[in-house]
Each structure stands twice: as C-alpha cells, then as structure tokens.
Amino acid sequence: xxxxxxxxxxxxxxxxxxxxxxxxxxxxxxxxxxxxxxxxxxxxxxxxxxxxxxxxxxxxxxxxxxxxxxxxxxxxxxxxxxxxxxxxxxxxxxxxxxxxxxxxxxxxxxxxxxxxxxxxxxxxxxxxxxxxxxxxxxxx
Amino acid sequence: xxxxxxxxxxxxxxxxxxxxxxxxxxxxxxxxxxxxxxxxxxxxxxxxxxxxxxxxxxxxxxxxxxxxxxxxxxxxxxxxxxxxxxxxxxxxxxxxxxxxxxxxxxxxxxxxxxxxxxxxxxxxxxxxxxxxxxxxxxxxxxxxxxxxxxxxxxxxxxxxxxxxxxxxxxxxxxxxxxxxxxxxxxxxxxxxxxxxxxxxxxxxxxxxxxxxxxxxxxxxxxxxxxxxxxxxxxxxxxxxxxxxxxxxxxxxxxxxxxxxxxxxxxxxxxxxxxxxxxxxxxxxxxxxxxxxxxxxxxxxxxxxxxxxxxxxxxxxxxxxxxxxxxxxxxxxxxxxxxxxxxxxxxxxxxxxxxxxxxxxxxxxxxxxxxxxxxx
Numbered sequence: 146x147x148x149x150x151x152x153x154x155x156x157x158x159x160x161x162x163x164x165x166x167x168x169x170x171x172x173x174x175x176x177x178x179x180x181x182x183x184x185x186x187x188x189x190x191x192x193x194x195x196x197x198x199x200x201x202x203x204x205x206x207x208x209x210x211x212x213x214x215x216x217x218x219x220x221x222x223x224x225x226x227x228x229x230x231x232x233x234x235x236x237x238x239x240x241x242x243x244x245x246x247x248x249x250x251x252x253x254x255x256x257x258x259x260x261x262x263x264x265x266x267x268x269x270x271x272x273x274x275x276x277x278x279x280x281x282x283x284x285x
Numbered sequence: 286x287x288x289x290x291x292x293x294x295x296x297x298x299x300x301x302x303x304x305x306x307x308x309x310x311x312x313x314x315x316x317x318x319x320x321x322x323x324x325x326x327x328x329x330x331x332x333x334x335x336x337x338x339x340x341x342x343x344x345x346x347x348x349x350x351x352x353x354x355x356x357x358x359x360x361x362x363x364x365x366x367x368x369x370x371x372x373x374x375x376x377x378x379x380x381x382x383x384x385x386x387x388x389x390x391x392x393x394x395x396x397x398x399x400x401x402x403x404x405x406x407x408x409x410x411x412x413x414x415x416x417x418x419x420x421x422x423x424x425x426x427x428x429x430x431x432x433x434x435x436x437x438x439x440x441x442x443x444x445x446x447x448x449x450x451x452x453x454x455x456x457x458x459x460x461x462x463x464x465x466x467x468x469x470x471x472x473x474x475x476x477x478x479x480x481x482x483x484x485x486x487x488x489x490x491x492x493x494x495x496x497x498x499x500x501x502x503x504x505x506x507x508x509x510x511x512x513x514x515x516x517x518x519x520x521x522x523x524x525x526x527x528x529x530x531x532x533x534x535x536x537x538x539x540x541x542x543x544x545x546x547x548x549x550x551x552x553x554x555x556x557x558x559x560x561x562x563x564x565x566x567x568x569x570x571x572x573x574x575x576x577x578x579x580x581x582x583x584x585x586x587x588x589x590x591x592x593x594x595x596x597x598x599x600x601x602x603x604x605x606x607x608x609x610x611x612x613x614x615x616x617x618x619x620x621x622x623x624x625x626x627x628x629x630x631x632x633x634x635x636x637x638x639x640x641x642x643x644x645x646x647x648x649x650x651x652x653x654x655x656x657x658x659x660x
Contacts, residue, residue, distance in 0.1 A: 164438030168445045260437035263445045
C-alpha cells in the first residue's frame with residue numbers, strides 16, 4: 146500500500162488553493178483540488194481521500210458548511226477527517242452566534258484560520274490523519 | 286380615506302377626489318373607520334375631530350398605534366382650530382378647516398400623499414442602511430481578506446519550497462512581506478470591529494465581572510508578545526478588589542490593547558507593571574511601562590481614530606485604532622481612561638471603572654482569586 150496520503154482541497158479561490166497545495170506537496174502529500182462544493186462532492190464520491198481541506202465561505206454563502214453537513218449524513222464519507230479553513234473567526238460567530246469558536250460538523254474535524262502558516266497546517270493535517278486512524282482502529 | 290360623521294362631507298370628498306389616481310374609502314364614525322383602516326390600508330386618512338362615539342382624537346391615537354407611517358389629517362371647523370393644533374402636536378400631519386374648497390382638499394391630499402411617500406422611503410432607506418451595516422462586515426471580510434489571504438498563503442508556500450535554498454537576506458525579505466500582510470489583515474479585523482460592533486448594544490448584556498479575572502485574562506493574551514520582546518509583565522492586586530458591571534469580552538479587549546501598547550513601546554528586557562486597586566467607588570487599573578513615552582504634542586491625539594505613535598523601539602506599528610476602541614469600551618462602561626507620560630521614561634495608563642456595590646458579588650470564589658503573580 147502506498148504511504149502517500151491523498152488530500153482533497155475544496156476552496157473557490159484557486160490562488161489560495163495553489164498556496165496551500167505547494168506546502169502540502171512539498172511535504173509529500175498527493176493533493177487534488179476542487180473549486181466548488183459540487184465538484185468537491187463528486188471527487189469525494191469517485192475517489193478515496195485520506196483527508197479533506199474545506200473552505201467555508203464559497204459561492205453564495207456558507208456552502209462549505211452545507212457540504213460538511215451533507216458529508217456527515219453520508220455513512221461512506223462521514224469518517225473522512227476534515228480540516229476546515231476559513232477566512233475569519235468572526236464569520237463563524239456570525240453564522241453560529243453564541244457558540245464556541247469551533248463548531249464540530251464531522252466526527253473528526255478541526256478549524257484553522259486563513260492564511261495558515263506552513264507548520265500549523267502540516268501539524269493539523271498529520272494530527273487529523275492520526276485521529277482518524279485511531280478512530281478507525283477503535284471501530285473495528 | 287375619510288372618517289366624518291357628516292354625510293355631506295364624505296360625499297363631497299368623494300366627488301372632489303374622484304377622477305384622480307386615488308382609491309377612496311369613507312366611514313361615518315370612528316369605530317367603523319378604525320375597522321376600515323385595517324382592511325383598506327390607507328396612505329392618508331382625514332379624520333373629523335368632532336364625532337359622536339369614538340372621538341377623532343382616539344381615532345388618531347389608534348391609527349398611530351396601528352401604523353405610525355399612515356399620514357393623518359384632521360378635519361375641523363373654525364371653532365376648533367385649537368384642537369387641530371392639539372391634534373398636530375400628537376402627530377397629525379395637517380388640518381383641513383371646514384368648510385373647504387375642492388382646491389384645498391386636493392392640495393392637502395397631494396401633500397399628504399407626498400408625505401406618506403417620503404416617510405416610507407425614509408423607512409426603507411433606514412432598513413437598507415441597517416442591513417448594509419450588518420452585512421458589511423461579512424462582505425468586507427470576504428472581499429478584502431480573501432485576496433490578502435491568498436497572497437499570504439502563496440508566500441508561505443513559496444517560502445516552504447525555497448526554505449532550504451534561501452540566503453539570510455532572502456529570508457529577511459520574506460519576513461518583511463509576511464509581516465506587512467499580517468498587519469494589513471489585522472487592520473481589516475480591527476476596522477471591522479469598529480464598524481460592525483455597536484458598543485452601546487453591549488449594555489444589554491452587562492454582568493458582574495471580577496477585576497482579577499479581567500486582568501489575568503488580558504495578561505495571558507499579551508504574554509506571547511511580551512515573551513517575544515523579553516518584556517516582563519508584573520501583576521499586583523490590592524485587596525480587597527471587587528467586581529465591575531460590564532461585558533467581560535470587551536473589557537478584556539480594552540485591557541489587552543493598553544497592555545499590548547505597553548509591551549510594544551517597551552525596550553527589550555523592559556518591565557510592564559499592572560496594578561489593580563479599589564478606591565471607594567472606583568476600580569483603578571494602571572498599566573505602567575518604562576518605554577519610549579509619549580511626547581506632549583502627541584498627547585491630545587492618542588485616543589483618536591487612526592492615530593499611531595512613532596514606531597516602537599523594535600520597529601512595530603499599530604493600526605492606530607487600539608486606544609480609540611479602548612476609550613469607547615471604557616466609556617460604554619461609564620469609566621474613563623487617562624495617561625501620564627514622560628518621553629524616554631515611559632507611560633502610565635489608568636483605566637477607572639465604577640465598582641459594583643459589594644453586596645452584589647457574593648461569589649465564594651473571590652477569596653480564591655487572591656494572588657499576586659509575576660511571569
């Protein structure tokens with residue numbers, strides 16, 4: 146089995162995606178990108194990914210959240226660890242007033258702010274991959 | 286719409302206004318008139334002041350309660366000019382003296398309709414403004430911050446790819462670009478706070494907050510900055526220290542702003558003293574640094590918007606909004622902020638907040654919070 150982990154980025158800003166991707170590729174991950182939730186969902190259904198990096202504000206609003214909710218309802222996709230990458234904390238506060246800064250959408254997820262420093266990004270990615278693996282081992 | 290107990294008035298109004306672009310409804314008494322207002326949804330209502338049953342004044346009052354944007358005009362005989370004035374004081378837009386000519390009625394109707402249009406437009410504009418303000422933060426954050434975020438992310442990527450091959454001077458250039466973009470992002474954050482947060486709205490959620498909590502939370506948040514600059518933060522509390530009534534989040538923010546400034550304008554290895562004490566009905570929190578100080582000519586401007594002092598000893602510059610926000614927060618809590626400073630010797634900022642009467646804070650945790658720590 147190949148050791149290279151496969152990651153998918155769903156973010157509607159191609160420039161941001163490239164910046165993110167170059168850090169992940171340099172760290173030896175295999176990275177695909179989708180620039181809208183629809184393509185992203187299709188990609189997740191057609192191919193196995195080890196981790197999803199998900200933007201929140203896409204299209205007409207918080208479409209990233211809608212996608213996360215959709216994934217959470219899908220028994221095949223809900224186990225994928227998700228790193229939510231969002232513009233600002235305040236946006237989360239607008240969307241979920243009175244809630245903690247990090248709303249958990251999925252069994253294994255984490256939230257970081259844009260832009261993400263390389264070290265933080267790589268730490269979070271490997272931490273999420275480990276957590277997902279530990280969870281998988283537990284379930285079996 | 287016309288409400289009048291005289292049949293002849295109703296008929297002549299109908300006749301005069303017929304043929305115009307109006308829809309007309311009439312009622313012969315106050316009670317049926319009010320019922321009709323709810324169904325007909327008029328733009329302008331003429332109300333006779335002297336009617337049997339429900340009086341004209343009551344009708345005016347009820348219409349106002351129903352929809353304050355409906356324009357009301359009172360119909361009155363010459364004998365009741367005084368009551369017409371009274372009615373206008375209570376919100377009627379105009380009055381129509383009896384007997385009136387067709388021209389007078391048409392003119393007043395026109396004016397009334399114009400008034401109604403203006404009132405509705407004003408309300409629509411006000412609503413739009415409110416919606417804009419609410420959405421502004423979200424829109425700006427996305428539209429302004431996205432490109433900056435993308436630039437920064439690409440810089441991060443480029444740096445990660447090149448890291449093993451870069452010279453010290455190239456790394457330095459990268460550092461400069463990154464920190465300027467980070468500053469710009471921070472500025473947008475701060476601006477958004479100024480625009481989108483109505484500080485006076487906070488008053489609705491005021492609750493008792495322990496002063497020790499405020500100080501330690503603020504100090505915790507400033508600590509990384511202080512550590513980077515090798516500045517020591519020393520905290521001392523003078524017991525007994527009570528509570529203040531306020532919003533914990535923004536009060537901490539206010540303290541953080543002042544403490545950050547103290548660290549920013551300190552020399553490497555400097556000290557920042559934070560002292561909290563109670564003086565009768567006031568809580569005084571003082572933040573003293575031994576940094577560069579503020580010159581006398583700068584003094585009048587430091588609490589204004591977008592004023593930023595000369596860069597600190599280790600080139601650092603703020604958004605120029607920190608103290609302005611702090612002042613607003615403190616004033617929203619019925620407090621005040623003052624400063625004393627000497628160039629080259631340092632500054633002391635004192636935040637004064639009204640203390641809560643001791644009977645209010647009976648939390649047992651108060652004693653446990655007694656500490657005086659230094660990092």
